[in-house]
Each structure stands twice: as C-alpha cells, then as structure tokens.
Amino acid sequence: MKYMDAPGFKQNIPDALADVNLRESLSQVESGFVARRKAAVENMSEFESLRDRGRELKDHALDNLDFYLELFEKNCTEAGGHVHWASTTSDARNAILDICKNANAKTVTKGKSMVAEEIHLNSFLEANNITPVETDLGEYIIQLAEEPPSHIIAPAMHKTKDQVSDLFLKHHAKLGLNERQTEPEKLIDEARQVLRQKYYDADVGITGANFLIAETGSSIIVTNEGNGDLTQLLGKVHIVITTIEKVMPTLEDVSTVLRLLARSATGQEFSAYTSFSTGPKRPEDLDGPEEFHVVILDNGRSSLLGTDFQEMLRCIKCGACMNHCPVYQSVGGHTYGTVYVGPMGSVLSPALEGISTTRHLPNASTFCGRCESVCPMKIPLPKLLRRWREISFETGQAPMVERYGIQAWAWLAKIPWLYGPATRVAARGLAWAGRDKGRIRKMPLMNGWTNGRDFPAPEGDTFQAQWAKKRGKGAGRLVQ
Amino acid sequence: MSGAKENILASIRDALGRGEMSGDQRAELERRVKAHKASQRPARARGKGQAVIERFIAEAEKVACTIAEVEGIADVPSAVASYLRQHNLPGNAVIAPDAWLGDIPWDNESLLNLRAGASNKDDEVAITPAFGAVAETGTLMMASGPNHPTSLNFTPENHLVVLRKSQVAASYEEVWANLRKSGKMPRSVNMITGPSRTGDISMKIYLGAHGPRRLHIVMVDD
Numbered sequence: 001m002k003y004m005d006a007p008g009f010k011q012n013i014p015d016a017l018a019d020v021n022l023r024e025s026l027s028q029v030e031s032g033f034v035a036r037r038k039a040a041v042e043n044m045s046e047f048e049s050l051r052d053r054g055r056e057l058k059d060h061a062l063d064n065l066d067f068y069l070e071l072f073e074k075n076c077t078e079a080g081g082h083v084h085w086a087s088t089t090s091d092a093r094n095a096i097l098d099i100c101k102n103a104n105a106k107t108v109t110k111g112k113s114m115v116a117e118e119i120h121l122n123s124f125l126e127a128n129n130i131t132p133v134e135t136d137l138g139e140y141i142i143q144l145a146e147e148p149p150s151h152i153i154a155p156a157m158h159k160t161k162d163q164v165s166d167l168f169l170k171h172h173a174k175l176g177l178n179e180r181q182t183e184p185e186k187l188i189d190e191a192r193q194v195l196r197q198k199y200y201d202a203d204v205g206i207t208g209a210n211f212l213i214a215e216t217g218s219s220i221i222v223t224n225e226g227n228g229d230l231t232q233l234l235g236k237v238h239i240v241i242t243t244i245e246k247v248m249p250t251l252e253d254v255s256t257v258l259r260l261l262a263r264s265a266t267g268q269e270f271s272a273y274t275s276f277s278t279g280p281k282r283p284e285d286l287d288g289p290e291e292f293h294v295v296i297l298d299n300g301r302s303s304l305l306g307t308d309f310q311e312m313l314r315c316i317k318c319g320a321c322m323n324h325c326p327v328y329q330s331v332g333g334h335t336y337g338t339v340y341v342g343p344m345g346s347v348l349s350p351a352l353e354g355i356s357t358t359r360h361l362p363n364a365s366t367f368c369g370r371c372e373s374v375c376p377m378k379i380p381l382p383k384l385l386r387r388w389r390e391i392s393f394e395t396g397q398a399p400m401v402e403r404y405g406i407q408a409w410a411w412l413a414k415i416p417w418l419y420g421p422a423t424r425v426a427a428r429g430l431a432w433a434g435r436d437k438g439r440i441r442k443m444p445l446m447n448g449w450t451n452g453r454d455f456p457a458p459e460g461d462t463f464q465a466q467w468a469k470k471r472g473k474g475a476g477r478l479v480q
Numbered sequence: 481m482s483g484a485k486e487n488i489l490a491s492i493r494d495a496l497g498r499g500e501m502s503g504d505q506r507a508e509l510e511r512r513v514k515a516h517k518a519s520q521r522p523a524r525a526r527g528k529g530q531a532v533i534e535r536f537i538a539e540a541e542k543v544a545c546t547i548a549e550v551e552g553i554a555d556v557p558s559a560v561a562s563y564l565r566q567h568n569l570p571g572n573a574v575i576a577p578d579a580w581l582g583d584i585p586w587d588n589e590s591l592l593n594l595r596a597g598a599s600n601k602d603d604e605v606a607i608t609p610a611f612g613a614v615a616e617t618g619t620l621m622m623a624s625g626p627n628h629p630t631s632l633n634f635t636p637e638n639h640l641v642v643l644r645k646s647q648v649a650a651s652y653e654e655v656w657a658n659l660r661k662s663g664k665m666p667r668s669v670n671m672i673t674g675p676s677r678t679g680d681i682s683m684k685i686y687l688g689a690h691g692p693r694r695l696h697i698v699m700v701d702d
Binding site for chain 1 (some may be wrong): 517577617659
C-alpha cells in the first residue's frame with residue numbers, strides 16, 4: 001500500500017496536500033474535535049488538576065507495572081478468564097490464532113483496536129482462512145476501502161460522506177442494497193443492517209481494551225456505537241488484545257482517568273458506553289461469551305520504562321494531540337506511514353519500529369507545544385520528539401548535510417570571537433544576494449526550504465549584534 | 481506462554497532498575513488496592529438529594545435520553561405503554577427477569593406483552609432495571625447477572641430503564657462502593673450514557689449506530 005511506509009513520509013506529503021477529499025475532511029477538525037474538547041474542558045473547572053491526578057495515577061501504575069500485571073492476571077484467572085503474555089507481535093498473533101482454532105472459528109467480529117492494527121491482525125487471520133469483520137463504523141468503512149486507519153479514534157476521518165456512499169454501493173449491491181444512499185442516517189442504517197447478523201454468526205469477538213483493572217481482573221472498552229459491546233457479548237469467545245501499560249490499580253483510579261478521556265477525545269462529557277468485562281459467562285447468566293481471553297502484548301514497551309520515553313506509556317490514546325497538531329491537520333494520518341500517527345505516533349513509532357525508518361516523524365514538528373498543552377496525561381511530547389532528534393543524530397541516522405551542518409555550526413557557536421563576525425559576514429552576504437526583492441529564490445543546501453517558498457533576506461545586522469547595540473555590551477553575554 | 485510472562489516481567493524490572501519487589505513493597509501496594517481510595521472528585525460529582533437528581537436528569541437529557549418521572553411502581557406500566565404508543569412501538573417487549581421489576585403490576589396495561597429473559601435479535605423493545613445511576617454525566621450503571629442479561633442493554637432498538645430515584649448517586653465512586661457491597665465484580669458492568677451514536681461520517685454525531693436508538697428512563701419516586 002502506498003501509505004504504509006514511514007520512510008516515504010516526505011514523498012507522501014505532496015499527495016496529501018493535493019488530495020481534495022482529504023482537505024475537506026481535515027478542515028472539519030478544528031470546528032469538530034477541537035471546539036468540542038474546548039467546550040467540555042471549560043465546563044469542568046477542575047480539569048487541570050484532574051490532569052495532574054491522572055498523570056500521578058498512571059506514573060504509579062507504571063512504576064509498579066510488574067505487580068499490577070500479576071495482580072490483574074490473578075484476578076482475571078479467578079473470574080474464569082485466561083491471560084496470554086506476548087513479548088512480540090508474532091507471539092500475540094499466534095496466541096489469537098490458537099484460540100480461534102480451538103473455537104473452530106471461521107469468522108471473527110472485531111471492535112476497534114489499535115493494538116490489532118499494530119500486530120497486523122486482519123491480514124494474518126485472512127492468511128489463516130479466518131474472516132475478520134470490522135464492526136466500528138469507521139473501521140468498517142476503511143476495511144471496505146482496504147486502507148489503514150488515519151486517526152486513532154476516528155479511523156475513517158479522511159473519508160468524505162460521498163466516498164462512503166460510493167464504497168457502500170460498491171460492496172453492498174451484492175447484498176441487494178442497490179440504492180446509493182447519500183443521507184448520513186441512511187448510510188449508518190445500512191451498515192447497521194449489514195453488520196447485525198455478523199455479530200450472531202461470529203465464532204469469536206475480538207476487542208481492544210482502554211484499560212485493565214488489576215483489582216478486579218476486568219478489561220474496559222470505551223465506545224459510542226455499541227459495536228464493541230455486541231462484539232464481546234455475542235461471539236462464543238471474547239478475546240481482548242491489549243498492551244502492558246494499560247493496567248490501572250482500582251476502579252477508583254480508572255474513574256479519574258475516565259473523567260479525562262472522553263472530554264479530551266471527542267469533547268463528550270462521557271462516551272456512550274464504558275463497559276467492564278470480567279471473565280466469561282457465569283453458570284447462572286443467560287448470555288455472554290463462553291470463554292474470555294486477554295492477550296497482553298509488550299512489543300518493546302517494557303524497555304521504555306526507566307528512560308525518557310516512560311512518560312509516553314501514560315498515553316490513553318485519546319487522539320487530542322493529533323487533533324490539535326498543525327502538521328497532522330495539514331497532512332492527515334496516512335502520510336505518516338505508521339500505525340500510530342500525529343504527535344503521539346511520532347514519539348511511539350520510533351520506539352516500536354526503530355528510528356532508522358521513522359526518523360522523519362520527530363522532525364515533522366515546529367514544537368509549537370499545542371499537543372502537550374491538551375494531553376490529558378501531560379506527556380511532554382515536544383521534549384520526547386526532541387529526544388528522538390538527538391538519538392537520530394547520535395546514532396548517525398541523519399543525512400550527511402544535516403549532520404555536518406549541525407557539527408559545523410556547533411563548532412562555530414562555541415567560539416564567540418569567531419561566531420559573531422562569521423554570522424555578520426553571512427548575514428551581509430545573504431542581504432546582498434536578496435538585495436533586489438528582499439528575498440532569495442534559491443540557496444545551496446537549502447532547497448528543502450526554497451523549493452516551496454522564498455527565503456527572506458536579512459534586513460539588518462545579526463541578532464547578537466543588534467542586541468549588543470541596544471542593551472550595551474553586558475547584555476550580549478546573555479545569549480552566548 | 482509462561483516463558484513470555486517471565487521475560488516481560490523481567491524486562492519491566494530490568495528497565496525500572498530493580499529486581500523483584502520485597503514482601504514489604506508488595507504489602508504496601510496490596511494495602512493501596514484494598515483501600516481503593518478515590519482521587520480528586522470534581523464539584524459536579526458531589527452532593528446529595530434533590531440537587532443530584534436534578535443534575536442527573538439534566539445530564540441525561542443532554543445526551544439524548546428521555547425521562548418520565550412517576551410517583552410509584554404502580555404508575556410504571558402506564559408510563560411504559562404511553563412511551564411505546566408515542567413512538568408507534570409494539571407492546572411486545574423483553575424484560576429483565578428481575579424480582580423488583582417483577583413486582584410491578586404490568587397486567588394493568590393491556591398493551592404490554594412481556595417476555596422475561598435474554599434478548600434475541602428480533603426484540604424491538606427491552607425493559608431493564610439499573611444497578612445505579614451517576615449524576616455527574618447522566619450515566620446509567622448496569623450490572624450483569626441472572627436478573628439482568630447484558631443483551632437487553634444492546635440488541636433491541638429501544639431500551640427502557642426503570643430507575644428508582646434513590647439509586648441516583650453523585651459520582652462513579654459511590655456506585656463502585658455499592659457494587660463492592662453487593663459482592664464480587666459482575667461479569668459485565670456497562671456504564672451507559674445516552675443512546676448509541678457515531679461520529680464516523682463527516683465527523684457529525686448521529687444517533688443509533690449499533691446499539692439502541694432510543695434510551696428512555698422511567699424514574700420512580702421511592
């Protein structure tokens with residue numbers, strides 16, 4: 001697929017910028033997600049202090065992660081569930097396949113799960129003759145389109161209504177639904193009608209988990225459509241695919257984080273459905289799955305503990321950072337070429353996939369800080385992006401021009417008596433080069449800039465020279 | 481898979497720069513779990529009495545629930561029947577096999593034809609109790625059990641909930657406390673805040689995606 005390639009990030013950008021449908025979709029983000037979040041936060045005067053509480057609770061859970069995971073396993077097992085530990089994506093896929101095989105599964109329904117995307121579960125199941133059916137409306141749309149999600153909570157946000165109309169007509173005509181629907185309500189009804197029987201036919205229902213609770217051995221999903229609930233209720237077997245950092249100690253602890261999640265994600269006070277699953281159907285129950293399995297994936301996350309990137313593991317996958325990101329708002333999710341996109345993706349993807357193929361992502365930031373300012377878990381995303389830039393430089397990933405350029409500048413900057421005069425000469429040279437129009441059309445080694453726009457020519461002396469002149473000699477030292 | 485468990489736990493401990501926890505450290509964390517202390521509760525999650533009821537009603541209506549208040553359980557059947565008539569719905573409904581719901585004099589309403597049990601895919605209307613309700617976000621708390629099959633909350637298009645005013649709490653934490661008193665964690669706990677909805681088409685919100693299109697609460701003064 002064209003997009004699933006992080007090294008292709010730069011090549012993907014012109015396509016994204018020229019995609020009229022994507023422009024239309026992305027233009028809704030500020031008036032939708034961003035405005036709704038703002039209203040919800042303004043309606044909750046304690047929101048800022050709750051962010052601090054949420055951060056403390058998640059930090060506590062991560063600092064004691066081994067204890068809480070074991071406690072989760074114990075309590076989940078006591079409730080009749082099975083816990084499967086998976087170090088790698090392949091371990092997780094195989095654990096799920098084994099459970100499906102034991103259940104003689106032909107079809108599985110799926111609630112929305114980013115971890116399932118991370119382990120590329122659908123293509124793996126298909127290769128093993130098991131048909132996965134996505135039931136979240138957005139996931140269903142992109143499954144029909146054979147595309148990956150472009151947003152962690154709104155996977156089909158890049159699709160316009162007209163594109164959905166075309167997709168449904170193309171795929172539903174064979175079911176006798178030959179009319180091209182253009183009203184959103186009609187499209188939603190059509191998906192509801194097509195998917196309803198699938199829940200009953202499925203042998204296995206697979207969901208993700210927003211949280212695990214150590215105290216009760218429960219997994220939690222937070223949704224709006226109810227598809228996740230039908231998935232986990234109506235399949236004979238319920239499999240939860242999740243990751244190690246999702247565990248929280250108690251119901252009370254998770255309540256605090258739940259107060260932050262929906263407000264940050266969609267601007268709702270609370271999502272329509274927050275559902276806790278604890279084990280399989282009990283002897284006296286009239287419904288529920290016969291088996292309950294939780295697959296807990298590490299995939300390199302444990303090695304982030306104790307490093308600068310431990311803070312990233314607080315992420316509750318609300319999507320606020322990408323909704324507020326000027327880069328995401330310009331290029332959309334597919335451009336990143338990774339499973340997780342936007343600011344959180346640009347920090348997490350290098351950790352999961354390696355910096356060598358993802359080094360463009362932490363560079364695609366102006367460090368405007370909007371992501372950090374809205375993150376419910378107060379993850380210092382710009383700092384972590386900067387850290388990846390450092391690692392990329394230190395491990396020799398950056399291209400030669402960038403590396404030598406930075407080294408040369410660093411050498412020069414440490415010699416003040418040379419730096420001042422040298423930058424003055426450079427500034428005057430640039431001013432001369434742009435003397436006619438006040439700007440420079442082409443600069444050697446800078447075509448990344450000048451291909452897209454002119455470089456403004458300096459109009460006076462260097463900053464340091466101006467500063468020294470304005471404030472007297474003493475002030476100049478402040479910037480050295 | 482037990483190898484994977486040991487590897488993951490060892491990797492966590494390595495990364496955190498420590499070995500296995502001491503008995504004291506574990507005991508401390510066990511105490512923390514047993515105490516399950518609430519963190520900060522916002523102002524909207526505090527309060528008692530009528531103010532909490534009013535907040536619940538206001539919040540539930542904000543998320544597109546409809547609410548009918550009745551004076552006693554004897555008034556529930558007519559409230560249910562009139563809702564069904566108003567929406568041109570049949571009198572056939574599946575009802576949770578719950579003792580308290582069973583005490584309601586349903587036979588007083590000839591329209592109603594109730595079947596107790598789990599829901600099948602043809603049911604259009606479900607009637608259930610709730611374990612509790614939370615005012616801060618207009619949320620209903622459903623606990624699964626033989627008296628309340630989970631399917632009733634999700635498969636029919638119309639979900640009618642008979643709620644006692646005394647069940648409305650200010651915060652989620654109060655419901656967790658009640659749940660702990662009632663015994664072990666139910667297999668399924670559903671916090672339900674309004675009918676099903678989706679924002680996946682044009683990023684606008686539409687009701688009735690996969691779960692119920694309508695969520696009606698009959699609130700009984702008790």
